[in-house]
Amino acid sequence: DAAFLGINRHAVIEVTAELAAMGCGGAVCFASGFAETGDDDLQQQLVEAAGDMPLLGPNCYGVLNYLDGAMLWPDQHGGRAVDRGVAIISQSSNIAINISMQARGVPIAYTACVGNQAQTSLADMARSLLADPRVTAAGLYIEGIVDAGDFAAMVAEAAAAGKSIVAIKSGKTEAARHAASSHTAALAGDGAASSAFLARCGVIEATSPEEMMEVLKILHLFGRLPGNRLTAMCCSGGEAGLTADLAGSRQLVWPQIPDANRRQLAETLGPLVALANPLDYHTFIWG
Amino acid sequence: DAAFLGINRHAVIEVTAELAAMGCGGAVCFASGFAETGDDDLQQQLVEAAGDMPLLGPNCYGVLNYLDGAMLWPDQHGGRAVDRGVAIISQSSNIAINISMQARGVPIAYTACVGNQAQTSLADMARSLLADPRVTAAGLYIEGIVDAGDFAAMVAEAAAAGKSIVAIKSGKTEAARHAASSHTAALAGDGAASSAFLARCGVIEATSPEEMMEVLKILHLFGRLPGNRLTAMCCSGGEAGLTADLAGSRQLVWPQIPDANRRQLAETLGPLVALANPLDYHTFIWG
Numbered sequence: 255d256a257a258f259l260g261i262n263r264h265a266v267i268e269v270t271a272e273l274a275a276m277g278c279g280g281a282v283c284f285a286s287g288f289a290e291t292g293d294d295d296l297q298q299q300l301v302e303a304a305g306d307m308p309l310l311g312p313n314c315y316g317v318l319n320y321l322d323g324a325m326l327w328p329d330q331h332g333g334r335a336v337d338r339g340v341a342i343i344s345q346s347s348n349i350a351i352n353i354s355m356q357a358r359g360v361p362i363a364y365t366a367c368v369g370n371q372a373q374t375s376l377a378d379m380a381r382s383l384l385a386d387p388r389v390t391a392a393g394l395y396i397e398g399i400v401d402a403g404d405f406a407a408m409v410a411e412a413a414a415a416g417k418s419i420v421a422i423k424s425g426k427t428e429a430a431r432h433a434a435s436s437h438t439a440a441l442a443g444d445g446a447a448s449s450a451f452l453a454r455c456g457v458i459e460a461t462s463p464e465e466m467m468e469v470l471k472i473l474h475l476f477g478r479l480p481g482n483r484l485t486a487m488c489c490s491g492g493e494a495g496l497t498a499d500l501a502g503s504r505q506l507v508w509p510q511i512p513d514a515n516r517r518q519l520a521e522t523l524g525p526l527v528a529l530a531n532p533l534d535y536h537t538f539i540w541g
Numbered sequence: 542d543a544a545f546l547g548i549n550r551h552a553v554i555e556v557t558a559e560l561a562a563m564g565c566g567g568a569v570c571f572a573s574g575f576a577e578t579g580d581d582d583l584q585q586q587l588v589e590a591a592g593d594m595p596l597l598g599p600n601c602y603g604v605l606n607y608l609d610g611a612m613l614w615p616d617q618h619g620g621r622a623v624d625r626g627v628a629i630i631s632q633s634s635n636i637a638i639n640i641s642m643q644a645r646g647v648p649i650a651y652t653a654c655v656g657n658q659a660q661t662s663l664a665d666m667a668r669s670l671l672a673d674p675r676v677t678a679a680g681l682y683i684e685g686i687v688d689a690g691d692f693a694a695m696v697a698e699a700a701a702a703g704k705s706i707v708a709i710k711s712g713k714t715e716a717a718r719h720a721a722s723s724h725t726a727a728l729a730g731d732g733a734a735s736s737a738f739l740a741r742c743g744v745i746e747a748t749s750p751e752e753m754m755e756v757l758k759i760l761h762l763f764g765r766l767p768g769n770r771l772t773a774m775c776c777s778g779g780e781a782g783l784t785a786d787l788a789g790s791r792q793l794v795w796p797q798i799p800d801a802n803r804r805q806l807a808e809t810l811g812p813l814v815a816l817a818n819p820l821d822y823h824t825f826i827w828g
Contacts (some may be wrong), residue, residue, distance in 0.1 A: 286823070291813045346779020395779060396634075422783070429785035429795045429819060436815035437778020462787065491577075491724020491729075492633020492682060496709070498716035499732075500749065508716045526578045528723035532716060537571070 256324040257281045258316055263288065263296065266312070271303040281327050283311035289370055289439035297439075301373050310379075312437060314369025315347035318354065319386050321363050331365070332356070339363035340470045341383040343376055344395035344440035345438045349463065353393075358467045360474060363389050375400040377408040380419070384412045391473035393466045394457075395419040399438025401404045402451065409455040418478050420469040421460040423448045483507050494532040508532065544568045545603055545613040550575065550583065553599070558590040569613050570598035575655055576726035584726075588660050597666075600725060601656025602634035605641065608650050608675050618652070619643070626650035627757045628670040628751070630663055631682035632709075633726045640680075645754045649759060650676050657725045663686040664695040671699045676762035676814065680753045681708040681744075685727025689738065696742040705765050707745040707756040710735045770794050773819035781819040795819065 256279045259266050263285035269502055273281055281304065288297035290313055300312060310316060314396035316326040322334050329347075332355035339361030340484030344350040347367040364383050368376045377400070380392050392412065399405045409419055425431045434440045451523065452459050472479065484506045487492040508531045511519065519529050527536050543566045546553050548759065550572035568591065575584035577600055587599060597603060607620050616634075619642035627649030631637040634654040641652055651670050655663045664687070664789055667679050679699065686692045696706055712718045715730030721727045741744050747753035771793045775781040777779040786796065795818045798806065806816050814823050 270708070287813050291815075339603055344779070346777050346782075348775075348777030348781065349779040352780075397779075397782065411789075424779070424786060426786040427789035429817070430782040430789070432815075432817050433778045433781035433821055436817065437782065437821055445789075447571035449655060453569070488635075490633050490635030491720045492631070492636040492684075493639075494720035495684065495711035495717040495724065496636070496749070497714040498720055499711060502714035502717070502732075528573050528578075528719075530716070530719050530723065532720060534720055534724055 255279045256326060258284065258328065260284045260328055265313065267296070267299050267303050270300060270307075270309070271305075274305045274307040275433045278307055280308035280310070282314065282316035283309060283369075283372075284315065286313035286369075288312045288372065289509070290316075290435075290437055295398075297370065297372050304373055309373040310367065311369040311370060314330040314345075314367040315350065316367060318362075318365040320365075321386070331361050333365065336361040336363055338388040338390060340474050341366070341380070341386075341389045342395075343368065343379050343383065343392060345369060345371070345376060345397045345440065346395055349395050353463055353467065356463075356467055358464075358471060360467050360471050371398075371400050371443050372439075375404070377401065379407040381408045381411065384408075384415065384417050389417070391417055391470055391477075392419045393460075393470045394419060395463075396421055396423045397425065397434040397438050397507055399448075406451075406455045409457055413456055416477060418458065419456075419475045420466050420473065421452060422460050422463065422466055423452060433468065444476070483509050488532060488534055489537055491534040494530075497532050542566045543613060545571065545615065547571045547615055550599065552793070554583070554586050554590050557594075557596070558592075561590065561592045561594040565594055567595035567597070569601065569603035569654075570596060570659075571602065571615055572598075573656075575599045575602035575659065577722075577724055580822055584657065584659050591660055596660040597654065597674050599659060600657040601632075601654040602637065603654060605649075605652040607652075608673070613800060620649050620652065623648040623650055625675040627761050628653070628673075628679045629682075630655065630666045630670065630679060632656060632658070632684045632727065633682055640750055640754065643750075645751075645758065647754050647758050648653060658687050658727075660687075662691070664688065664692040668695045668698065671695075671702065671704050676704070676705055677825070678757055678764075679706045680747075680757045681706060682711045682750075682753075683708055684712065684721040684725050686735075686738075693738075693742045696744055697715045700743055703764060704762045705745065706743075707747050707753050707760065708739060709747050709750065709753055710739060770796050771797070774818060775821055776824055777790060778821040781817075781821040784819050 257273050266285050318325050318327055341364040343366045348367050350367050361473050366379050368379050383389055425434050486497045511531055516529050524538050544560050553572050605612050605614055607623050628651040630653045637652050637654050653666045655666050670676055712721050773784045798818055803816050811825050
């Protein structure tokens with residue numbers, strides 16, 4: 255059905271052509287040393303050898319399918335079988351591995367790496383995985399976008415299906431653009447421009463894998479939140495204050511507690527608790 | 542030697558006076574319902590009852606001494622015995638508990654809560670704990686500073702002993718100031734002013750417990766870093782790019798790799814690795 259090519263980058267060309275001729279369903283090219291190290295010719299040969307056969311990579315680890323238990327992957331991973339969940343699509347296989355080790359309770363349905371995107375682009379892969387009804391949202395690690403129009407169309411299709419996308423876009427700094435270029439041959443472009451592009455598409459931008467996973471957790475459970483009004487209940491004024499300050503620099507609003515709720519809370523919590531939002535409900539009611 | 546007072550806030554006054562008369566070494570007042578709920582009189586009675594006896598609180602959990610195995614604490618904690626480490630001094634006992642559960646590898650020597658700071662202030666406590674040669678640095682959770690001059694003097698004394706302080710200062714937002722007021726009766730003041738004050742004292746300001754603990758890890762191991770020049774080695778261009786972008790918004794510099802090191806690296810890593818800082822050293826050398 256599909257092949258994982260864990261062989262030398264020169265040998266991989268002929269084997270790819272043979273697989274395509276056999277009608278293989280698709281192949282992952284693990285080898286690196288193509289466009290990202292300056293060998294555009296070799297990468298072009300690989301694409302031509304694949305022809306109509308879907309090809310992931312080169313310079314990538316392949317696919318982890320936690321829904322059906324199908325793995326084309328050369329290394330460890332930290333995921334487990336799920337019935338539904340989010341899709342992670344990454345140009346960096348190492349970031350994908352590390353995300354698979356998350357202990358944040360986010361169900362991961364698929365992890366797919368696209369490496370140099372020689373044939374199958376990150377947008378192609380995201381489109382395919384988001385078409386699965388068991389996939390609730392997608393998280394992307396992007397170094398370079400091959401076709402901006404196609405990427406925007408993919409995001410719009412996902413939005414029409416009620417699915418949101420969060421992305422880390424590498425290359426905000428010169429040092430990161432250099433790393434992207436020698437990593438997946440991506441032209442990472444200017445940080446402000448790519449942020450503006452992602453925002454216009456409707457992609458939520460995250461700055462770290464931790465932030466991306468926490469956003470995915472919300473998207474998986476609830477989809478996009480309908481508003482920016484926030485409440486929090488803490489048994490300590492310390493956490494209430496910390497929560498308020500952490501929200502402070504964002505476009506979030508703490509509405510006042512409505513009078514009816516205020517009366518109920520006063521009855522329950524007693525006279526020593528100051529009613530406010532965020533609410534420090536104290537520990538008096540613990541008896 | 543010392544007493545933990547886990548009794549009603551009205552009963553605690555008389556017992557505190559008795560302990561002081563007996564020459565008790567110090568007491569922790571766990572009860573709340575003093576100045577933070579508007580009862581300044583009761584808090585004043587408590588301070589007078591203590592007299593010269595050191596008193597922590599009211600409205601606080603006390604002290605965890607992981608160096609000598611001495612605990613005056615009414616709840617769970619997640620620490621373990623250490624020979625040296627950092628001191629955590631917090632107005633919020635709940636934040637102190639949560640920090641004690643950290644899995645970040647920071648050795649915690651002491652955790653001390655000061656609650657309403659009725660008698661012993663956060664600066665008093667920090668000064669005492671930083672005087673212990675086994676304490677390497679301090680992390681503070683501050684709602685209000687009782688005496689700015691004394692606080693600044695405490696930080697200067699610590700700096701003279703080569704010990705640095707990192708702090709979370711609650712109250713950057715109106716919602717957080719309200720929480721601080723009803724939590725420990727602290728007048729949290731304006732966020733910009735308190736940040737400027739902390740910076741002028743030489744205190745490193747953190748915005749979250751996670752950030753505070755990571756800063757404490759560096760302070761414990763190395764003290765203050767002498768410069769802002771940074772290098773990173775990653776086996777993936779993804780992580781190299783992510784590191785570069787995360788550093789990008791801070792005052793950090795990625796120096797070029799010196800020529801001599803560049804030659805050595807080229808010999809070791811081979812011709813397919815682009816030498817840059819941060820360095821994506823690839824996995825070719827893994828054979």
